[in-house]
Amino acid sequence: MEKEVLDKDLKILYVDDQNSVIQFVKILFEELGLSKITYANNGKEALDLYKKNKQYDIVFTDMMMPEMDGFELIDNIMKIKHEQVIVMVTGMEEKQDLIRAIELEVKYFIEKPIQPKKFFKVFDSAVELFKLKKEHDLSNLLVEQYKEAIDQTTIFTKTNLDGNITYVNDQFCKISQYTPEEILGKPHQLLRHEDMQASEYDVMWKTINEKKIWKGINKNRSKDGSLYIADTTIIPMLDTDNNIIEFIGIRHDITEAEKYKEYLKFELDGTNLVLKENQNMKKQYQKGLDESTAIFRTDTNNLITYVNENFCKISGYTSDELLGVNCSSLRDESHIKKGHCEELKKKLKNKEMVKITFKNISKSSKPFYTDTLVYPIEDIYENTVEHMHVMHDITKIVELNHEIEDTQKEVIYTMGAIGETRSKETGNHVKRVAEYSYLLAKLSGLDDKDAEMIKMASPMHDIGKVGIPDAILNKPARLTEEEFKIMKTHSKLGYNMLKGSNRQLIKASSVIALEHHERWDGKGYPHQLKGEDIHIYGRITAVCDVFDALGSDRCYKKAWELDAILDLFKEEKGKQFDPNLIQLFLDNLEEFLKIRDRYLD
Numbered sequence: 025m026e027k028e029v030l031d032k033d034l035k036i037l038y039v040d041d042q043n044s045v046i047q048f049v050k051i052l053f054e055e056l057g058l059s060k061i062t063y064a065n066n067g068k069e070a071l072d073l074y075k076k077n078k079q080y081d082i083v084f085t086d087m088m089m090p091e092m093d094g095f096e097l098i099d100n101i102m103k104i105k106h107e108q109v110i111v112m113v114t115g116m117e118e119k120q121d122l123i124r125a126i127e128l129e130v131k132y133f134i135e136k137p138i139q140p141k142k143f144f145k146v147f148d149s150a151v152e153l154f155k156l157k158k159e160h161d162l163s164n165l166l167v168e169q170y171k172e173a174i175d176q177t178t179i180f181t182k183t184n185l186d187g188n189i190t191y192v193n194d195q196f197c198k199i200s201q202y203t204p205e206e207i208l209g210k211p212h213q214l215l216r217h218e219d220m221q222a223s224e225y226d227v228m229w230k231t232i233n234e235k236k237i238w239k240g241i242n243k244n245r246s247k248d249g250s251l252y253i254a255d256t257t258i259i260p261m262l263d264t265d266n267n268i269i270e271f272i273g274i275r276h277d278i279t280e281a282e283k284y285k286e287y288l289k290f291e292l293d294g295t296n297l298v299l300k301e302n303q304n305m306k307k308q309y310q311k312g313l314d315e316s317t318a319i320f321r322t323d324t325n326n327l328i329t330y331v332n333e334n335f336c337k338i339s340g341y342t343s344d345e346l347l348g349v350n351c352s353s354l355r356d357e358s359h360i361k362k363g364h365c366e367e368l369k370k371k372l373k374n375k376e377m378v379k380i381t382f383k384n385i386s387k388s389s390k391p392f393y394t395d396t397l398v399y400p401i402e403d404i405y406e407n408t409v410e411h412m413h414v415m416h417d418i419t420k421i422v423e424l425n426h427e428i429e430d431t432q433k434e435v436i437y438t439m440g441a442i443g444e445t446r447s448k449e450t451g452n453h454v455k456r457v458a459e460y461s462y463l464l465a466k467l468s469g470l471d472d473k474d475a476e477m478i479k480m481a482s483p484m485h486d487i488g489k490v491g492i493p494d495a496i497l498n499k500p501a502r503l504t505e506e507e508f509k510i511m512k513t514h515s516k517l518g519y520n521m522l523k524g525s526n527r528q529l530i531k532a533s534s535v536i537a538l539e540h541h542e543r544w545d546g547k548g549y550p551h552q553l554k555g556e557d558i559h560i561y562g563r564i565t566a567v568c569d570v571f572d573a574l575g576s577d578r579c580y581k582k583a584w585e586l587d588a589i590l591d592l593f594k595e596e597k598g599k600q601f602d603p604n605l606i607q608l609f610l611d612n613l614e615e616f617l618k619i620r621d622r623y624l625d
Contacts, residue, residue, distance in 0.1 A: 032057055032058060032059070033060060034058055034060065034081045034082065034151065034154075035060045035062075035077075035079055035080050035081050036053070036058065036060065036061045036062070036080065036081065036082050036083075036084065037061075037062050037063075037064065037070060037073060037074065037080045037082075037083045037084070038061060038062070038063050038064070038083075038084045038085075039063075039064045039065075039066070039067065039069075039070040039083070039084065039085040039086060039089070039094070039097065040063075040065070040084075040085075040086040040089070040113065041065050041066055041086065041088075041089040041090060042086070043065075045086070045113075045136075045138070046063050046065075048138065049084075049138070049143075050063075052138075052140055052143055052144070056144075056147075062077075062080070065089075066089045066090050066091045066092060067085070067089050067091060067092025067093055067094060067096055067097035068091040068092040069091075070083075070085065070092075070097055071092065071097055071100050071101070074100075074101055074104065075104070080108070081109065081154050082109045082110075082111060082147075082150050082151070082154055083101060083108060083109070083110045083111070084110075084111045084113055084134075085097055085098065085110065085111075085112060085113065086113050086114065087112065087113070087114040088114075094112065094113075094114070095124055095125075095128065098110055098112075098128050098130065099128060102128065102129070107157055109131075109132075109150050109153050109154045109157065110130055110131075110132070111130075111132040111133070111134060111146060111147070111150050112125055112130050112132065112133050112134070113133075113134045113136060113138070114133065114134075114135070114136060115135060115136050131153065131490075132146050132149060132150050132153075133146070134146050178195065178274045178275060178276060179193070179195045179196045179199060179254060179273075179274075179275035179276070179277065180192075180193040180195065180196065180272070180273065180274060180275075181193070181196055181212075181272070181273040181275075182270055182271070182272050182273075183212060183270065183271045183272075183273065184270055184271075185268060185269075185270070185271075186211075187211050187212055187213070187229070188209055188210060188211055189207055189208055189209065189210055189211070189212060190208065190209075190270065191208075192204055192207055192208070196275075199246065199252050199254075199277055200215065200244070200246050200247060200252070201246045201247035201248055202246075202247050206247075212225075213225065215244045215245055215246075216243075216244070216245065217243040217244055217245040217251055218245070219243045219251075220242065220243045220244075224240075228240065228258060231258075232258050232259075232260045232268075232271055233260070233268070235260050235262065235266075235268060236260070237257060237258065237259050237260070238256075238257070238258045239256070239257050239258075239379075240256055241253060241254070241255060241256065241278070242254050242256045242275070251279070252277060252279045253277070253278055253279045254275035254276065254277055254278065254279075255275065255276045255278045255379070255395075255397065256273060256274075256275045257273070257274045257275070258271055258272070258273050259271065259272050259273075259274070262526065264524055264526065276395065276416050278397065278414065317334060317414055317415060317416060318332065318334040318335035318337075318338055318394065318414075318415040318416075318417060319331070319332045319334070319335060319412065319413065319414055319415065320332070320335050320346070320351065320413050321401075321410050321411065321412050321413070322351050322410060322411045322413065323409075323410055323411075324408060324409070324410065324411070325350075326350050326351050326352060326369070326411075327348055327349065327350055327351075328346050328347055328348065328349050328350075328351055329347070329410065330347075331343050331346045331347065335415065338386070338392055338394075338417050338419075339354065339384065339386050339387060339392070340386040340387035340388050341386075341387045345387075351413070352365045354384050354385060355382055355383070355384055355385070356382075356383040356384065356385055356391060358383065359382065359383065364380065368380065368398065372398060372400045372408065372411055373408070375400050375402070375408060376400070377397065377398065377399050377400070378397070378398045379395070379396070379397050379398075380396050380398070381393065381394070381395055381396070381418070382394050382396050382415075391419075392417065392419045393417070393418050393419045393421075393422040394415035394416060394417055394418065394419075395415065395416040395418050396413055396414070396415045396416075397413075397414045397415075398411055398412070398413050398414075399411065399412045399414070452623045452624070453572055453573075453576060454483040455623045456568075456572045456619060456620060456623045457482050457483065457485070457565065457568050457569055457572055458479050458480070458482050458483055459479070459619045459622075459623070460567075460568035460571065460572065460616055460619060461478045461479055461482040461564050461565055461568045462475050462476070462478065462479035463612070463615055463616065463619065464564050464567060464568060464605060464608065464609060465478045465479070465560075465564055467608045467609075467612055468560070468564065468604070468605060468608060470560070477528070477529065477532050477561075478532065478536070478561050478564060478565070480529055480532075481529060481532035481533040481535075481536050481561065482536055482561075482564075482565045482568070482569075484518065484522065484533035484536060484537055485518070485536050485537055485540045485565050485569060486514065486518065486537075486569075487518045487521060487522070487533075487537055488513070488514035488515055488516065488517030488518030488519070488520075488521065488537055489514045489517075489518075490517075491513075491514065491517040492510065492511060492513070492514050492517075493510070496510055496511055497511070512541070512549050512550065513550075515537060515538055515539075515540070515541050515549065515550050516538065516550050518534070518537030518538065519534050519535075519537050519538035521534075521537075522534035522537060532561060535559050535561050535562060536559075536561050536562055536565045538550070538551075538562070539551075539553065539558050539559050539561070539562030539563075540562045540565040540566045540569060541566070542558045542562060542563075542566070543599070543600045543601075544558070544563075544598060544599060544600060544601055544602050544603070545598070545599045545600070548600075558602075563601070563602045563605060564605060566600075566601060567593075567601055567602070567605050567606065567609060570600075570601075571589060571593075571609070571616070572620075574588075574589045574592070575589060575620065586617075590610070590613075593606050593609065593610065594606075594610070
């Protein structure tokens with residue numbers, strides 16, 4: 025263990041009825057520089073301490089003790105805090121004791137008499153698990169903050185399967201004029217404005233009950249009967265069995281923008297006398313719109329002709345700096361490369377209203393994000409004369425989402441590294457497999473999203489090895505048939521650890537963990553899948569994992585020479601491996617070798 029990087033504030037509870045053992049362990053903890061250790065002489069004393077202070081990071085306990093043994097202590101602790109990291113200190117002489125420990129979900133064991141080297145190794149693993157759980161808690165906290173951000177910045181509601189409202193936020197109450205007590209338990213139909221056809225609600229209800237997201241513009245009636253218009257997204261929320269449990273609604277108020285759009289058409293049809301009055305009303309609409317959202321207008325060549333104060337504020341530019349500028353120059357270059365701006369032009373030319381999320385670049389070169397509605401404005405001859413861009417600043421939400429995604433990536437990588445560390449493989453193995461997988465995914469024709477997904481998920485391919493005993497995992501000789509059967513269970517163990525998540529990244533990791541040992545010819549494990557029945561993520565990771573594993577020293581072998589690895593790939597092309605992937609690998613070998621040399625152990 026690298027003592028200099030150990031968290032000195034770790035809080036530990038150590039339980040043993042033998043004073044000689046406690047004195048010996050105190051010396052070991054002092055070597056690690058740890059001081060926040062609490063000792064107890066039996067299970068009952070330890071449980072009383074635990075109930076008073078549930079903040080112990082790791083609990084060590086002997087098994088055979090007076091008053092309350094270790095098994096009973098662990099059972100009681102798990103009822104208080106199921107995710108507690110526990111290390112069992114015992115001889116484990118009886119088979120039924122081991123089975124009972126496994127049933128209690130104990131992951132770490134130290135045999136008596138305690139050997140310092142073994143103690144430090146198990147302690148190191150327990151600390152890594154504690155840190156991983158801590159990272160997981162942080163990720164959950166960020167998710168809650170993300171939910172809070174949505175709640176604070178949008179009109180947000182929840183609805184049950186019968187269409188009755190179960191939650192509303194302050195923004196909803198403000199715009200609808202209803203209090204929570206007046207609206208909870210009522211159907212959304214109560215808010216339908218007479219201009220909205222019942223058939224439109226039928227389409228929405230049909231869409232979301234098919235587990236699809238519905239997006240559209242809703243006209244609603246507030247408590248006093250007045251109209252408000254919302255750009256609305258309804259999302260069906262699913263449980264782990266893919267069943268709908270509720271619907272959430274996220275809305276942005278676009279009442280003023282819609283009224284302004286309708287009024288501009290009315291203005292162009294008016295007489296000179298009406299036009300004068302309309303101009304006055306237009307200014308009032310403009311004022312209301314300017315105060316509630318960010319706006320600019322462009323001519324049909326995309327040159328900015330008007331910009332309001334809110335947009336100047338979020339972009340950092342003055343109006344003088346923006347007038348006459350092509351609006352595409354404000355967008356991040358990714359939109360240009362992906363053809364988003366050209367696609368927008370075509371839709372506007374066809375007189376379509378376009379909704380798009382833009383990543384923009386401010387004057388200070390910092391990105392800011394906007395949910396943008398672009399309207400084509402027509403003259404009395406129905407010719408498009410300009411475009412109006414109405415924007416809602418979502419920068420904080422996007423940045424928080426990126427932070428959550430980065431945290432997920434870090435947790436995934438850390439868990440993968442822990443799995444490799446147990447089998448005495450280096451963190452660079454994880455990095456190399458991730459980079460190889462990304463390169464091979466791109467070469468095979470997968471898009472950027474899938475390639476990035478496999479790069480982030482592939483470090484978890486061997487996470488199931490945390491459940492394989494050290495004696496098998498690190499055996500320096502050939503495994504027996506029975507030992508190899510146990511070793512092969514790591515693919516299912518990894519899948520079972522990850523399968524319960526609804527997050528796309530964790531789902532991809534579970535697929536890779538399960539299928540990276542399947543073979544193209546159907547002779548792999550655990551399900552003997554064949555050919556393209558094996559997920560492309562599993563096929564790609566299989567090639568990259570074997571290439572790196574054969575080229576690295578392991579406890580049971582020396583690294584192979586490159587020529588020997590290539591000969592194996594050629595021989596197993598169409599047998600163990602996807603023949604197309606092997607050919608792509610061989611044709612682009614130099615690129616893979618550059619990655620290998622960049623991340624040498």
